[in-house]
Amino acid sequence: MGFEKFGVVSFTSQSRASAFVDYLEKGEVRGTKCRSCGRVFFPPRADCSWCMKSDVEWVEIKGEGTLVSYTKVNYGPTGFEKEVPYILALADFNGTKVFGRFNKDVAEDTVKVGMAVKVSPLNLSEGRISYEFLPA
Amino acid sequence: MPKDVAVIGVGQSYFVRGYEGSIRELAFDAYSEAMKDAGIGPEDVDASVVCTAPEYDKQRSPSGLIAEYLGLNPQPTFAIETVCSASTTGFKVAYSMIKSGLHDIVVVLGFQKMSEITSADSQERMGRGADIMWESPFGTMMPAYYAMHARAHFSKYGSTEKDLALIRVKAATYGKLNERAVFRKEVELDQVLNADVIASPLKVFDCCANADGSSCIILANADRAKEICKKPVWVLGIGSATAPMTMTGRDSLAGLDAARQAAKTAYEMAGVSPQDIDVAEVHDCFTIAELMAYENLGFAEPGKGMELIQNGETYLGGKIPVNVDGGLLSKGHPIGATGGSQLRTIVLQLRGEAGDIQVPGAEIGLVHNVGGVGIYGNVVILGR
Numbered sequence: 001m002g003f004e005k006f007g008v009v010s011f012t013s014q015s016r017a018s019a020f021v022d023y024l025e026k027g028e029v030r031g032t033k034c035r036s037c038g039r040v041f042f043p044p045r046a047d048c049s050w051c052m053k054s055d056v057e058w059v060e061i062k063g064e065g066t067l068v069s070y071t072k073v074n075y076g077p078t079g080f081e082k083e084v085p086y087i088l089a090l091a092d093f094n095g096t097k098v099f100g101r102f103n104k105d106v107a108e109d110t111v112k113v114g115m116a117v118k119v120s121p122l123n124l125s126e127g128r129i130s131y132e133f134l135p136a
Numbered sequence: 137m138p139k140d141v142a143v144i145g146v147g148q149s150y151f152v153r154g155y156e157g158s159i160r161e162l163a164f165d166a167y168s169e170a171m172k173d174a175g176i177g178p179e180d181v182d183a184s185v186v187c188t189a190p191e192y193d194k195q196r197s198p199s200g201l202i203a204e205y206l207g208l209n210p211q212p213t214f215a216i217e218t219v220c221s222a223s224t225t226g227f228k229v230a231y232s233m234i235k236s237g238l239h240d241i242v243v244v245l246g247f248q249k250m251s252e253i254t255s256a257d258s259q260e261r262m263g264r265g266a267d268i269m270w271e272s273p274f275g276t277m278m279p280a281y282y283a284m285h286a287r288a289h290f291s292k293y294g295s296t297e298k299d300l301a302l303i304r305v306k307a308a309t310y311g312k313l314n315e316r317a318v319f320r321k322e323v324e325l326d327q328v329l330n331a332d333v334i335a336s337p338l339k340v341f342d343c344c345a346n347a348d349g350s351s352c353i354i355l356a357n358a359d360r361a362k363e364i365c366k367k368p369v370w371v372l373g374i375g376s377a378t379a380p381m382t383m384t385g386r387d388s389l390a391g392l393d394a395a396r397q398a399a400k401t402a403y404e405m406a407g408v409s410p411q412d413i414d415v416a417e418v419h420d421c422f423t424i425a426e427l428m429a430y431e432n433l434g435f436a437e438p439g440k441g442m443e444l445i446q447n448g449e450t451y452l453g454g455k456i457p458v459n460v461d462g463g464l465l466s467k468g469h470p471i472g473a474t475g476g477s478q479l480r481t482i483v484l485q486l487r488g489e490a491g492d493i494q495v496p497g498a499e500i501g502l503v504h505n506v507g508g509v510g511i512y513g514n515v516v517i518l519g520r
Contacts, residue, residue, distance in 0.1 A: 007273020011264065042384060043270040069291070069389050071283035072336040073275065077260035080275035088280050088335075090383050097384040101274050108336065113291040130273065 007130050009079040016046035016054075023058060024121045024129045031096060032056035042096045061098060064116045064136040065091035072108045089133055091117050102133045110135070138405075141234050142361035142368035143518065144241075145174025145354035146480040151318045151468040154251040155348035159193050160205040162350045163247045166473070167206050170243070170352035175364060178207035181354075182239035185230050186215045187222035187246040188472035191261050192253060202245060219265045220421060221507030222246060223351060224475035224514035228374050230355045240360045246477075247350040248470035258346055265508045267382045279343050279422065281383070281509040283335040286424035288389035290337070293439035297337050300423035301328035302445045304341045304465055307420065309451075311466020313492045318347045318468035342423040347468025351476025353483075367487045372408070372500070373517035375401025381511045392425075394513030395432040395506055402502075402515040403434075410434035413517075414498040415485045416456060417478035419506040420463040429504050430458070433515070452493065460493040475505040479516065486520050 003018040004010045020043075023030040031042035036051040042061060047054045070089035087102040089111070098119055102111065116136035124130055147169030149155075155162050163186075171177070184206070186199035195201055203213040216226040223246030230242040250258055263277040289295050308323040323341055331340040361368040377397035380386055387393070403409060410433060418433065420426035430441035435456050444450050450458040461467060461481045464474060482501035484490045490498075503516040 003269075008275060010273050011268040015269065043267075043382070069284040069288040071280050071287060071338075072333070073277070073280050074333050074335065075259075075279075076256075076275050077263045077277045078254075078256045079260065081256070083275055086275060088274060088276065088284065090284060090389070097386075099271055099274070099383045113287060 005128050007128070008083060008124065017044045019058060020044050021129060024131060027121055029061045029119050029121060029131045030058040031061055033059045040096050042098055061093050061096060061119055063093065064118060065093035065098065067091050067111070067113055067115045067117055068097065069113060070102070070111050087111060091119070091133060100131055100133055106135065138372065139370045140358045141231050141355055141371045142358065142365065143353055143371070143479070143483050144356045144361050144365040144368055145170040145176070146483045147173060147352040148316060148477050148480050149350040150316045151347040151349035151470055151477070153318060153347065155249055159195060159198065159247055159249050160201060162249055162348060163202045163245055164205065166247070166350035166352035166476070167243070167245055170354050174354045176241070176354070180241055181208055181211060181243050182241050183211050183233060184208045184213040184243040184245060185226040186213060187226035187244065187476070188215060188248060189217060189219050189222060192258070192471070193249050206245070208243065218507040218512040220419065220469065220471050221475055221505040221512045221514045222472045224479070224503060224505040224516055225376065225507070225512065227353060227355070227475065227479060227516060228376055228514065231371055231374060234355055234357050241354065241356045244353045244355065244476060245350070246473040246475060248472045249348045250346040250470060251348050255346060270382065278509065279338050280335040282422040282424050283338045284383065285389045285428065286337055289424060289427065292390045295427060295442045297329060298325070299427065299442040299445060300342055301325050303420065303423040303426045304328045306445065306451060307459060307463045307465035310460045310493060311462030314462045314467060317462045317466045318345050319462070319466045338422055338424070344421050344464040344469040347470045349468065349470035349473040349477070351473040351480060353476050353479050369483045369486045369518050369520065371516065372519045373402035373404070373406030374515070375399060375405065376512065376514045377401065378512055379510050381508065391428050391432050391438065392506060392510035392513060394510050395429065395504060395515070398513035398515040399433045399504070402517050406517040408500060408517065412500050413456060413502045414500050415460070415482065415495040416458045416502040416504065417461070417481050418458055418463070418504040420459055420465050421469055421506070423465065425506065426459065426463065433502065433504055452495065457495050460495070475503065475514065478503045478505055482518050486518060
């Protein structure tokens with residue numbers, strides 16, 4: 001259990017990668033790394049389909065990433081009516097890509113493809129938790 | 137160029153906002169037209185393949201219900217799901233069933249009744265056609281995903297919102313002529329550019345409309361096709377491929393790898409190149425999707441797709457007419473029916489029966505149908 005706390009609305013309750021949420025609560029955004037081949041996975045995977053093994057360790061996504069693309073969403077799907085507008089984005093942290101949202105105070109006109117960003121945990125209401133991008 | 141499986145009949149319902157009937161009746165609209173077109177009865181059909189996306193209507197296992205209603209018991213049936221590309225996936229499966237020698241004639245029936253749920257619920261369901269564990273919790277939806285592809289294309293190649301708007305203006309030009317399209321008005325460039333932003337840079341007119349609709353394509357082996365049909369349209373090439381469902385798994389957002397790979401396979405099988413295509417139907421669920429299709433199909437070099445629309449080359453009379461039936465943007469996009477509708481348009485073009493939108497002397501046509509945000513790519517090449 002534990003994964004149902006992730007994000008504004010979660011559609012998954014259990015995962016063998018749910019330690020991700022525990023790390024978020026400790027203030028860290030972590031992915032996994034296959035102990036056999038060394039591949040780093042984000043979002044974290046519990047299993048490596050290259051090695052056919054399920055032996056991973058947790059590694060922090062830190063430092064500066066580069067913004068790959070973004071969009072400001074004005075009309076949200078069901079369950080997100082009160083969230084809009086928000087900026088969804090994809091960033092590349094040294095070859096490991098992270099999908100998420102920008103901090104709500106970041107204005108769209110300050111966001112540019114190629115800009116430097118960092119990622120950090122974000123506490124939501126009612127004990128829910130996520131992560132967000134901020135300009136680096 | 138193989139000529140061993142042919143399309144012998146095509147049908148399509150009107151694509152509408154709120155169909156006044158049930159899914160079985162909607163399916164019948166396209167089916168009855170295709171069966172009359174082929175000049176056959178249910179007893180001639182060996183199997184059916186039903187193509188639809190789940191969770192729009194409440195019927196579970198719809199293939200059983202549809203087969204019964206269409207008079208196709210006791211023949212085998214089953215459902216196919218690759219979201220928006222379901223009916224070209226069904227087409228490929230039907231092709232394989234005939235090519236293997238198992239069956240002589242197979243019906244491919246696609247349908248969707250999207251108006252059973254609200255637009256916001258529809259966005260939520262479509263959004264869950266991506267990674268529900270790691271992306272949906274952020275409030276994703278189809279326009280947002282394609283918007284991120286648009287931004288990536290702009291940034292990499294210098295394309296603009298105006299280029300996208302020009303694609304919408306073209307779609308509307310032809311949607312006006314298509315009595316089965318849900319959106320039949322012409323639109324001005326300024327109107328497209330000044331519309332409400334859904335997910336930047338995509339605005340209302342950059343997005344296709346939800347619609348209710350059905351399509352039906354009937355395939356036969358060479359012997360039966362020649363016996364039954366005056367103008368069989370042959371399946372020359374089929375390619376299908378996949379790409380990571382997650383945005384994090386993709387090398388680039390400036391194109392769709394699944395479509396590029398599917399096109400390569402289809403061209404090789406057909407033994408033709410992009411220059412040989414006389415008319416094409418591409419999956420323009422959003423304007424950016426058509427722009428990427430120009431490049432992924434090889435109609436333009438990567439980064440040069442916008443020159444095709446700037447120069448009017450994808451209009452009738454241009455180098456490669458694309459979506460001259462209005463495309464998904466004007467016809468509407470009833471998920472499970474869309475690929476079949478695209479195939480029907482190309483079949484009519486190759487038979488010389490496309491009316492106002494006929495490309496004179498069209499001999500080879502192409503269909504590009506994409507499932508989800510480029511998760512599934514199907515490309516079909518048809519010829520006379």
